[in-house]
Amino acid sequence: MREEAPYGGAPQNLKRVRTRHFLNAKKNGIKITGLTSYDQLTAHIFDDAGIDFLLVGDSAANNVLGYETTLPVTVDELIPLVRAVARAASRALVVADMPFGSYETSVNDAVHTAIRMMKETGAHAVKLEGGVRSAEQIRHIVDAGVPVMAHIGFTPQSEHQLGGHVIQGRGSGEDQLLADAKAIEAAGAFAVVLEMVPADAAAKVTAALSIPTISVGAGPHCDGQLLVWTDWAGLTQGRIPKFVRQYAQIGQALHDAATAWKADVEQGEYPGPENSY
Numbered sequence: 001m002r003e004e005a006p007y008g009g010a011p012q013n014l015k016r017v018r019t020r021h022f023l024n025a026k027k028n029g030i031k032i033t034g035l036t037s038y039d040q041l042t043a044h045i046f047d048d049a050g051i052d053f054l055l056v057g058d059s060a061a062n063n064v065l066g067y068e069t070t071l072p073v074t075v076d077e078l079i080p081l082v083r084a085v086a087r088a089a090s091r092a093l094v095v096a097d098m099p100f101g102s103y104e105t106s107v108n109d110a111v112h113t114a115i116r117m118m119k120e121t122g123a124h125a126v127k128l129e130g131g132v133r134s135a136e137q138i139r140h141i142v143d144a145g146v147p148v149m150a151h152i153g154f155t156p157q158s159e160h161q162l163g164g165h166v167i168q169g170r171g172s173g174e175d176q177l178l179a180d181a182k183a184i185e186a187a188g189a190f191a192v193v194l195e196m197v198p199a200d201a202a203a204k205v206t207a208a209l210s211i212p213t214i215s216v217g218a219g220p221h222c223d224g225q226l227l228v229w230t231d232w233a234g235l236t237q238g239r240i241p242k243f244v245r246q247y248a249q250i251g252q253a254l255h256d257a258a259t260a261w262k263a264d265v266e267q268g269e270y271p272g273p274e275n276s277y
């Protein structure tokens, strides 16, 4: 979504991106951009850069808390991070990810978690994983007045059921993907994330829906793009998915800075007179 957005997409000077701007953007062919954020430092920077939405992902499990997967992270662990991002973002729409175990058990649990997220953090929407299997939860959260971003295709919270980081929506999986997308739209979600699905399948889903599709490794035909910021900025150690393009090398820059500072301290070159009282 850019400044010249002609018919009310979400221009850069917008006070706050709203869910209606997502729908307008799709109608007008204006791409939506999102990044994850887990703290006020990055939230300020990405918000200033005009990123349309900030997702406080349960990927904080890996990227902030050092867990191997997203499965262990809890609502209580995510809430302070969402609060920090919501405080810092003045334009971006802030989405709070609902962690594994906080919505699958019942519609009541799902609504309870969504309301906690909204009440305790200042987020503007919640996100949860699953299509047909989560449709009832989505409907009830929306009925409670909370906008929902859905997430289908590869869903990291069910990675053990899916058998690892496996591309979804191939072959007959395309019918399931379309059924999931339709169920989400009918349940009232305002957008849907498609993760790790073939570009052709994502294009079909995008054409079939009135709500925008947001790609994380789902090709160029979606209505928007989302990435985990630490992957994109060169901070992630280990395997990086092929769908990520590197836009910075922050990990290397920080490593070099720490190495240079350590050497300066050890050689008595830091602090200098200008750093002393």
Ligand SMILES: Nc1nc(=O)c2c([nH]1)NC[C@@H]1CN(c3ccc(C(=O)N[C@@H](CCC(=O)O)C(=O)O)cc3)CN21
Pocket (backbone or CB within 6 Å): 156, 165, 166, 167, 195, 216, 228, 231, 236, 239, 240, 241, 242, 243
């Ligand atoms: N959006 C997103 N979802 C994730 O689950 C995720 C990230 N990002 N980033 C960091 C970690 C690392 N993850 C991943 C996920 C996939 C591959 C990967 O290499 N996938 C293959 C395709 C699948 C396959 O061949 O089985 C690839 O070539 O991208 C690597 C790391 C999972 N995590």
Ligand SMILES: CC(C)C(=O)C(=O)O
Pocket (backbone or CB within 6 Å): 036, 055, 056, 057, 058, 059, 060, 097, 151, 193, 195, 216, 226, 227, 228
């Ligand atoms: C990668 C996105 C879709 C996510 O759910 C997360 O970061 O937790």
Ligand SMILES: [Mg+2]
Pocket (backbone or CB within 6 Å): 057, 058, 059, 070, 097, 156
């Ligand atoms: Mg997530």
